[in-house]
Amino acid sequence: MKRLLLATIILALAMPVIAGAPPPPSHQQYPPPIQLYMMNCWGCHQTGGEGTPGAVPRFKDTVGNFLRVPGGRGYLVEVPGVAGSALSNAQIAQVLNWLLVAFSKPQLPSGFKPYTETEVALYRPHELNDIRAVRADLVAKLAARGIALPRQ
Amino acid sequence: MAGLVERLTRSVAQRTSRRSFLVRLGKLAIGGAMLPLLPIDRVASKAHAQTMNQGHAVSGSGEDDTTCDYWRYCAFDGFLCACCGGSITECPAGTIASPTAWVGSCRHPGEAKEYIVAYRDCCGKGQCNRCMCNNNQGEMPIYRTQLNNDLVWCFGAKEMAYHCTTAVILGQKA
Numbered sequence: 001m002k003r004l005l006l007a008t009i010i011l012a013l014a015m016p017v018i019a020g021a022p023p024p025p026s027h028q029q030y031p032p033p034i035q036l037y038m039m040n041c042w043g044c045h046q047t048g049g050e051g052t053p054g055a056v057p058r059f060k061d062t063v064g065n066f067l068r069v070p071g072g073r074g075y076l077v078e079v080p081g082v083a084g085s086a087l088s089n090a091q092i093a094q095v096l097n098w099l100l101v102a103f104s105k106p107q108l109p110s111g112f113k114p115y116t117e118t119e120v121a122l123y124r125p126h127e128l129n130d131i132r133a134v135r136a137d138l139v140a141k142l143a144a145r146g147i148a149l150p151r152q
Numbered sequence: 153m154a155g156l157v158e159r160l161t162r163s164v165a166q167r168t169s170r171r172s173f174l175v176r177l178g179k180l181a182i183g184g185a186m187l188p189l190l191p192i193d194r195v196a197s198k199a200h201a202q203t204m205n206q207g208h209a210v211s212g213s214g215e216d217d218t219t220c221d222y223w224r225y226c227a228f229d230g231f232l233c234a235c236c237g238g239s240i241t242e243c244p245a246g247t248i249a250s251p252t253a254w255v256g257s258c259r260h261p262g263e264a265k266e267y268i269v270a271y272r273d274c275c276g277k278g279q280c281n282r283c284m285c286n287n288n289q290g291e292m293p294i295y296r297t298q299l300n301n302d303l304v305w306c307f308g309a310k311e312m313a314y315h316c317t318t319a320v321i322l323g324q325k326a
Binding site: 027028029030031032035038039040042043044046052054055056081084085086 | 251252253254255257268270292296298299305307308322323324325326
């Protein structure tokens with residue numbers, strides 16, 4: 001809970017950056033998972049995990065749902081932005097575990113198990129040749145459970 | 153001279169029609185209009201980085217945010233918005249800040265600390281062509297797109313035309 005609170009405070013502090021207000025030089029130091037997010041994911045997925053409709057998938061109140069259907073857990077590692085990133089398997093596990101809780105805790109299945117370095121190593125080499133079809137399949141599986149997600 | 157011009161004109165007129173001229177002119181106009189929309193248009197600009205500086209020294213004091221060696225521009229690639237009617241943190245009037253940004257980190261020379269910097273493109277208007285800087289510290293090859301700065305980072309914006317780039321500090325690197 002403390003971790004989530006800290007993340008919320010940090011994200012709230014970073015909001016003026018998104019809103020376009022000229023911020024003073026910030027001395028804010030981020031804990032390791034948030035720094036990984038800022039350096040590798042933030043540029044597209046944004047401060048609150050909002051993404052950009054039609055261009056960048058949303059994390060906020062969304063991403064945790066993927067862990068509710070078969071194939072979804074691997075999908076979050078196999079997507080090009082993650083699998084093709086410059087991050088190590090341990091770093092991927094770290095940033096995924098952080099963002100799932102920070103942006104989408106209510107959507108996580110009960111008994112959520114954090115990713116491990118070994119698990120990321122297992123999923124990461126699997127290439128998604130048709131990512132749209134894979135996502136559409138996962139979205140359809142979620143829709144069958146009454147969970148609506150954007151197709152992109 | 154007049155005879156030569158007349159012969160040339162007649163020769164061209166015999167080989168071409170007004171319609172073909174208009175078609176070619178149209179292609180040229182459309183091609184020209186499409187150029188700013190191409191996803192990668194900074195590569196060509198690199199060769200002109202020095203000449204496009206228009207009065208601003210490439211080697212400055214490191215404290216002037218209209219020069220390429222200002223510390224916050226260590227991973228910069230593009231035109232400085234500070235030279236284009238905007239500022240280091242704000243897009244010029246008539247442009248739109250892209251919802252996506254390229255993120256790098258730069259060392260503050262005075263503090264000897266590393267800061268996380270967001271390079272956000274201002275889009276929706278043709279290239280500014282002032283203060284072209286190409287520092288690119290920490291950049292990866294084009295096939296690692298999320299860490300490559302040759303791309304125009306206007307995706308997600310309504311207009312893909314690239315104008316200039318801002319450099320906003322996000323925080324201090326641990």
